């Protein structure tokens with residue numbers, strides 16, 4: 001259960017538009033075998049496969065798995081004439097316990113706005129899923145030194161009207177740091193924004209994650225940034241060996257911190 005500060009380090013990955021069903025299920029099966037029923041002490045893993053593989057991945061992880069399966073997006077309405085979309089109840093029906101909302105790729109290419117993010121957060125909470133709210137600034141905003149204000153405005157919009165945000169996770173993902181064209185940040189470059197998020201929302205949300213060019217090499221340093229409760233990872237976690245290595249790093253980082 002989430003309450004106040006995250007009790008564990010979150011380590012999650014979105015497969016984005018990669019992997020066949022067979023590949024995603026193989027990843028989930030290997031993860032299940034590697035972690036067993038108890039998972040990794042102090043670490044809360046999650047996996048967001050493409051929608052085509054969600055039900056099979058959730059089934060492969062098994063009921064009561066320490067690994068949460070989730071969706072990369074969901075519509076704010078429960079049902080209706082929204083061709084091509086899936087709703088939060090449909091994602092939950094397929095086994096999702098967490099739903100990613102507002103990734104910068106969706107904001108840039110699919111018309112996601114602060115307003116739709118807010119509606120989706122409300123839907124996720126209404127249906128008992130964990131909303132993973134992505135926020136982050138473009139390179140130009142970063143260069144102007146306006147990152148914290150930009151990100152705080154995104155998160156304020158996402159949480160507008162939310163009375164109990166203890167189930168909400170925030171993923172700070174600077175647009176300039178994510179994906180193939182992203183630039184790996186120095187931990188110091190993300191510290192101000194994470195601190196601003198922590199000061200504004202840390203006591204009311206379930207956790208603050210960092211995402212963008214995370215690797216096995218830099219994971220410990222990024223987890224060490226004050227206020228970071230976990231990592232949201234793309235490319236470095238798509239191979240099961242990479243994901244397992246990040247879980248191990250998070251486990252030892254927690255031991256070091258306590």
Ligand code: PEP
Pocket residue numbers: 173177178179180182211212213214232233234235236
């Ligand atoms: C992302 O796109 O959300 C992301 C974290 O990607 P990567 O880790 O590959 O930079």
